[in-house]
Amino acid sequence: MPFRIRDDVAHAMEDGRGVVALETTLICHGLPRPGNRAFAHRLEEVVRQAGAVPATIGVLDGAIRVGLTAEEIDRIATADDVLKASTRELAFAVATGRMAATTVASTIHVAGKVGISIMATGGLGGVHRGGESSLDVSADLGELARQPVAVVCAGAKIILDLARTLEVLESLSVPVLGLGTGEFPGFYTAETGLPVRRVDGIEELARLVHAQRAIDPGVGIVVAQKPPAELALSARAAEALVSDAIAAARSAKVTGAAETPYVLAHMAERSRGTTVALNEALVLENARVAAELAAVLARTARP
Ligand code: PSU
Numbered sequence: 345m346p347f348r349i350r351d352d353v354a355h356a357m358e359d360g361r362g363v364v365a366l367e368t369t370l371i372c373h374g375l376p377r378p379g380n381r382a383f384a385h386r387l388e389e390v391v392r393q394a395g396a397v398p399a400t401i402g403v404l405d406g407a408i409r410v411g412l413t414a415e416e417i418d419r420i421a422t423a424d425d426v427l428k429a430s431t432r433e434l435a436f437a438v439a440t441g442r443m444a445a446t447t448v449a450s451t452i453h454v455a456g457k458v459g460i461s462i463m464a465t466g467g468l469g470g471v472h473r474g475g476e477s478s479l480d481v482s483a484d485l486g487e488l489a490r491q492p493v494a495v496v497c498a499g500a501k502i503i504l505d506l507a508r509t510l511e512v513l514e515s516l517s518v519p520v521l522g523l524g525t526g527e528f529p530g531f532y533t534a535e536t537g538l539p540v541r542r543v544d545g546i547e548e549l550a551r552l553v554h555a556q557r558a559i560d561p562g563v564g565i566v567v568a569q570k571p572p573a574e575l576a577l578s579a580r581a582a583e584a585l586v587s588d589a590i591a592a593a594r595s596a597k598v599t600g601a602a603e604t605p606y607v608l609a610h611m612a613e614r615s616r617g618t619t620v621a622l623n624e625a626l627v628l629e630n631a632r633v634a635a636e637l638a639a640v641l642a643r644t645a646r647p
């Protein structure tokens with residue numbers, strides 16, 4: 345088995361306590377160094393404080409680690425040559441011993457395989473702008489259609505074509521819920537004008553997750569909440585940053601897996617760190633809510 349589950353994560357799963365899967369692409373390719381390392385530890389701490397066990401997932405020394413140790417988090421957050429591994433890259437990373445960070449797609453793939461049903465992240469991947477001709481559509485969407493994992497996020501990244509992203513999720517029969525909002529959030533901004541089904545409160549959300557599992561147990565769920573209001577950008581401010589960043593990526597001919605990290609880094613630089621503070625704050629908030637959801641689901645689980 346290429347999966348190595350940290351002891352406390354395995355025990356929590358055996359005892360039916362809440363576990364929250366966390367990804368490493370956000371740590372290694374989404375947030376700038378050196379702050380990414382302390383942030384990864386803080387993220388785990390937030391999950392613990394909210395009553396669940398965090399399992400940060402990544403590939404190290406030829407094994408998929410479900411629950412990196414503190415030392416492993418330090419290694420992956422500071423290493424130079426970390427692969428961004430979507431699901432199809434997992435086997436390559438395991439077979440070659442390459443250090444690899446997992447995306448939403450590969451994190452929920454691993455979570456689904458080992459039986460973890462909640463994940464937290466920042467913003468989902470989706471249909472890229474121009475995706476109708478480039479066919480650049482994140483593997484996050486296809487994986488959500490085949491892993492029974494609820495992903496707590498701030499919607500999908502504003503760098504994408506959000507309307508088409510929602511269309512694909514509908515085609516894939518993946519429920520998209522707005523937690524405390526009827527508008528699909530766009531990561532840096534709450535204002536997208538795109539409607540989603542609204543749920544209010546963790547208890548109502550938990551009932552919905554239970555119902556989904558009973559009805560269509562092979563499929564994931566998107567749980568989207570607004571980015572924190574104190575730091576969130578207006579739609580217009582976000583759009584200005586995004587269009588510049590995408591134009592820069594196009595002229596630098598950055599495509600494929602490198603595009604999202606490039607665009608995020610460009611916006612971080614142009615906003616002088618504003619987007620980084622916002623990104624960190626929204627991920628922490630999503631992790632807290634994911635942990636609360638995991639705890640409620642564990643408490644209300646049917647035997
Ligand atoms: N959320 C963040 N920052 C990130 C990501 C999510 O706040 O960097 C990552 C996730 O790992 C997601 C990936 O799966 O961005 C999407 O990459 P792509 O567009 O190449 O599929």
Ligand code: MN
Nearest residue numbers: 480481482600
């Ligand atoms: Mn892509």
